[in-house]
Amino acid sequence: MPELLASHTTLRLGGPARSWVRGRTEDELVAAVREADEQQDPVLLVAGGSNLVVADEGFDGKVVEIATSGVVADVEEDAGPMCGGALVTVSAGEDWDAFVERAVASGWVGVEALSGIPGSVGATPIQNVGAYGQEVAQTIARVRVWDRVLKGVRTFAGVDCVFGYRTSRFKKDPGRHVVLDVTFQLRPGSLGEPVAYAELARTLGVEPGTRAPLAEVREAVLGLRRGKGMVLDAADHDTWSAGSFFTNPVLPADQPLPDGAPRWEQPGAQGRVKTSAAWLIEHSGFHKGYGNDRVSLSTKHTLALTNRGSATTSDLLDLAREVRDGVEARTGVRLVNEPVLVGVEL
Structure with a gap:
């Protein structure tokens, strides 16, 4: 039976891999990647799976699990x-x-x-x-x-x-x-x-x-x-996430922001400021727990998009687009996803 990516991601989402190799040593890891490259087979590297959003259809290639230790x-x-x-x-x-x-x-x-x-x-x-x-x-x-x-x-x-x-x-x-x-x-x-x-x-x-x-x-x-639901706990669906889904925007200093939005000067990046993605989300009408019984923002922290137990990757991305587009319409700031998207687009 094919290995499901859902069993190896903190979101617990993602379909099957066409093939799966576990690299327990450095030599095994390099050999698996090198062999796939020589065969022109797509490669997906997986370790903790905490920063991956994988398509419901899975990955049509070789997953190489990084299981080295020391x-x-x-x-x-x-x-x-x-x-x-x-x-x-x-x-x-x-x-x-x-x-x-x-x-x-x-x-x-x-x-x-x-x-x-x-x-x-x-x-x-x-x-x-x-x-x-x-x-x-x-x-x-x-x-x-x-x-x-x-x-x-x-x-x-x-x-x-x-x-x-x-x-x-x-x-x-x-x-x-x-x-x-x-x-x-x-x-x-x-x-x-x-x-x-x-x-x-x-x-x-x-x-x-x-x-x-x-x-x-x-x-x-x-x-x-x-x-904030940011320490993994199988019994807490707020932790069935990829952590913060959107990065804090770094913007030109002269870009207008809503009144009250945080602004932090960026050392080494003259003329740039950082603002809070969580603040923008909350002030654009998306509250903690926003969503439905399949997928929602965390009930503890608006930056996390969570699988409530029966979600699909498609469900998650629909919510991510709704939040991203809603924030942009309200504030003029387009949020960027932090997790790596595999086989899907936002």
Whole structure:
């Protein structure tokens, strides 16, 4: 029986794959991709499945599951607060939140505010995953990949990954690079990085820009994410989602916005401001829980589109189009989807 993508995505949507290969080792992973490329067979890479919206018809090609594992830490035993700390190389198939949990327990600083994010480590540099004031771009030292065009292994230093808001060189050239492992440079310490997100600072009871114990930051972030249905829970349909479905728009500074819409200046992007997709959605008439008994906005957080248990991908996309088009008609801002669309268009 064909493998269903619905069994491997956090939305629990998606039809069958024509073929399926599980890459448990780096050699198996590269061989599976290379063989498919030589046979000119379409390839879909799947790991945590937290950022995929797959067609009801499935995928007419080879799905390669990234199931590699391994965490290797090069730690300076006597590292002081000004030293390099730990260089930690993590296989692409490792669970992201399990790695964050290990980092916090080990006193490795720099990813604590990224707790609770579903998916694999290998996916994080592609999207430049971020939340609560942190991004992986701040700690990634290098990314090692299989280049499907050059047919060889390449290593990119963090600065060469061309990270931006929810983007990177890997996302801008989709499908070319298969992430094999990611190396993070994490400083030693018991206190997290300065808290850069006001909501998190309030939850911790500290002023923005100050530090808090690593474990407390992790627990606070997990609590905030659970309150928004952003920590996976099979019993909670608000978590049957792909996380935030729309990115926060980054716009020209002179673009009109509705009164009261948040505006954040973008360092390094002169003349650009970021606004809140959630605010635009809510102020365009789409409230928490908007939808029907098959698919709806989360009852906790308007950025998430959720499968209420019997949805199809077609149902989800119909709601996404309604929200996107409604926001554009009301505010003049066209929202852009964050998840990767496979076999469908928005």
